[in-house]
Amino acid sequence: MTIRKSSSYLALMSLLLVPALASASETSGLSPANTAWMLTATVLVLFMTIPGLALFYGGLVRTKNVLSILMQCFAITCMVSIVWVLFGYSLAFYDGGAHNAWLGGMGKALMAGIGVDTLKGDIPETVFAMFQMTFAIITPALVVGGFAERMKFSATMLFSLLWLLLVYLPVCHWVWGDGWLQQRGMMDFAGGTVVHVNAGVAALVAALVLGKRKGFPDTAMPPHNLTMTVIGACMLWVGWFGFNAGSALAANGTAGMTMLVTHIGAAAGSLTWMFCEWVRYGKPSVLGIVTGMVAGLGTITPASGFVGPLGALAIGVSAGLVCFFSTNYMKRALHVDDSLDVFPVHGVGGIIGTTLTGVFAVKALGGVGLAAGVTMGGQVMTQLTGVLATAVWSGAVSFVVLKSIDAAIGLRVTVEQETEGLDTVLHNETGYNL
Template sequence: MTVDIPIRLFVTLLLLMTPALVSAADTPTLNMANTAWMLTSSVLVLFMTIPGLALFYAGLVRAKNVLSVLMQCFAITCMVSIVWVLLAYSLAFTDGGASNAWLGGTSKALMAGIGVDTLKGDIPETVFVMFQMTFAIITPALVVGAFAERMKFSAMMLFSLFWLLLVYVPICHWVWGDGWLQKMGVLDFAGGTVVHINAGVAALVAALVLGRRKGFPGTAMPPHNLAMAVTGACMLWVGWFGFNAGSALAANGTAGMTMLVTHIGAAAGSLTWMFCEWIRFGKPSVLGIVTGMVAGLGTITPASGFVGPLGALVIGISAGAVCFFATNYMKRTLNVDDSLDVFPVHGVGGMIGTTLTGVFAASALGGVGFAEGVGMGKQVMTQLTAILATLVWSGGISFLLLKVIDVMVGLRVMPEHETEGLDTVLHNESGYNL
């Protein structure tokens, strides 16, 4: 009897403590390894825009417009950063209540409730905010390539601001913020719809609304500094590891596989574009091989966390070939002046990658597999639904924004200013004093 009493007391205490133990186990705790990786990834993705994309685009335009492109990328980085903290993050990633399928709420506007110890999963929410901010920065910056050398700076700032709030934020919420596409089961690991199709479609609309540059297509408009462009492209390749592998939000096996397939996609896209160009025009170009790399990276992006090396190889080859022919068809047959080929590289690449994710995510093809009860056919249809939704929303809202801004401040510089160059006309500076 005397031995029984301590045992009963111990069992009673254990039962009383169990809820507290379960509660403690359920409480998220900071993972320092994951935090370190996400801090690194955030830096890498920001590095993609400035200096990566800025140098890539600046090298591809003519010498008289080099500063204008650098200025646009830099100004977008600053503006989006402020707007993201003020309102956009909350609209993208919080619960929007009854309208949550379409848009988040304002509960975290001005970073309300986010402090040093606030966690998102097992990383600080401040780090998650920063990581997602870098995606929001590069997406409107990509669109700059479509209207390079002819849009007013004021119009560009207004378009980028409202496009972020009315186009990027809703689609981001649909796909990553527990919106209707995420609930439907769309697979978009790092931004095939949210970033690449979204920016590509807006770029095509902008190119069509603004019209061709003066002299296009009859006047040759070669890149003024290919060395600068290649330098920027190399920075994009390195930064893209943060873009894709960072989207695992952890330093784990998924991030490792994502990094590997991202690299395979880039390499396969580069070589495929190079060989297509070599066969068609007789010589491989430096511009071609780096553009193929960007196409490969953009195309593997939505699939990167879901496919294996085999899928990455096929997706990269598809990107290099299809984006090469799409670029040439738009430029040479349709005479659409998407100045730096944003739509045929990012838009078309994003559509290829988003669709093929529904194929190569299959476990039989080396991918992670589909959700229970979902086969390849159903997954591909879900992927196509996301593509169509992005095309319609981004295309329609971008068109309306451009038309409204044209009435407000005018979209395009005057013909004589376009001839003189935007560096001098808009910024009273020159990139080169030779």
């Protein structure tokens, strides 16, 4: 009797296991561990834009413009998501074996050929495409900080769309899609050029084309809600682990080291900025320490998968120091109204981090090492080539796009509308009912 029961039990278990075994054989190249990590990392990077960046930027503007910033971040997230699925992913990452140096093809438009079992390495290609989508979302959202409080919503959406198509997608392909910079051996682990230099230069050009806000620099324009800004900054810090460590595309030692050096870069950038401000102005500010954090994170981003703790510490300190003085110089000496300091924090940080990657990636300084036959000097020149190419392309195309939009529909709200505030004028709402 016992033998019969045991036999029946085994037969039942065998039947239950058949579908699982068949499913496993269909996706034999899939790594569940890597897939789980990449799903988590994707959520973290999306979390950086909404709500992280939206709250960070929203707290920095004046009360009358808080909803306009939240609206821009949210609307850009939605628009980029649709464009990415239609053809953005394909243009950035599909080459069809042709190894096009400048732009991908349309072979994966509308996610053609990508199904449940389609893999990118050992993770589902759907997850890879979604992960990269979150980078495409946050980059034009960062640019918003350069022209905050004075651009029409219609112009913002049109600029973000054209900038994504003409600037982000080509540069993304150059660096990560087997384009000419990747072929030259450029090292950009998670977006020093693709995200930070790209967005920083575009924000600077936008600030210059639109001109200063009414009253700048004579009228004080302090953040209206630093509590909101700090909450957003904390979300950015946590989300950045997905941004950088997720770029390893695996749950492995590289992802672990990337997470560690990312945290070191953020902490070093925060403290350096805080002490610079303390020495120069007599008091450390909350705005200063969280801005230093963003500078440290942006600067360590390109180097994060290539350097060790020593490199991260040096890069973080460099970020806090250089970005602090860049921000003060632009606002106080040059009177450039980059509203939320996108260029001096992200642009300058991206330049520093991308360049120093070529230095601290060498094994003698704790890095992963350079390619065979490549010297530190040679790698630094390659890094600088990538920085220069990205800056020139982003700057030139952004200028042309902005001028074209200005001629077509106008970029800027009127002086009266700017005085009243974009929340009421453009969205017929107010952020607070006090």
